[in-house]
Amino acid sequence: MADTAYDPNNIFGKILRGEIPAHKVYEDEHTLAFMDVMPQGEGHTLVIPKAPSRGLLDAQPETLAALMRSVQTVARAVKAAFDADGLTIFQFNEPAGGQTVFHLHMHIIPRREGVPLKRHEGGMADPEILAGHAARIRAALN
Incomplete structure (x- = not known):
């Protein structure tokens, strides 16, 4: 059986601590949203809780509630930003x-009829493209 303890040295933990850069789109007291570096589609965004949670099953209910509020906020902006x-x-x-x-995370991927997910x-996306996508989402949040 796999080790199911939370490891704070996972890549998202490092992003939260500022040890690894990310193209951030949204942040509040409890969550952070940023671009997925291996997107399955244009605008693929991740939303994570700041609380250390390995996954859905070990997260506190308050963590899940804050996460879902942010997922809804970011999803609306992603949908608008990418039409x-x-x-x-x-x-x-x-x-x-x-x-x-x-580290618990939600993927948000804007979709168009007839366009399959990658x-x-x-592979890693071009950082300049990710920066542009992040800017579009941040603009749609305002």
């Missing part, structure tokens, strides 16, 4: 569930 027909929102738990970073392992 999307809809959104796909993912959340994975543990390796068997598809989780690869063991593979998540498709």
Whole structure:
């Protein structure tokens, strides 16, 4: 069985501590949203709680409530910023569930009719493109 303890040295923990840069789009007291560096579509954004939670099952209810408020706020901005027909929102738990970073996070991906998602392992996106996408989402938040 996999180790299910929270490891504060995961990449999202490092982003929260400012040890690794991220293209941030939204932040409040409890959450942070930033661009996924391996996007499955234009505008693919992640929202994470600041509280240390490995996944959905170990998060405190208050953490989940704050996370979902931010997911809704950011999702509205992502949809508007990319003039999307809809959104796909993912959340994975543990390796068997598809989780690869063991800090609770939600994926928000704007969708257009007939355009399939790219593979998540498709490589790192151009940082300038991510910066532009982040700016579009921040503008839609205002």
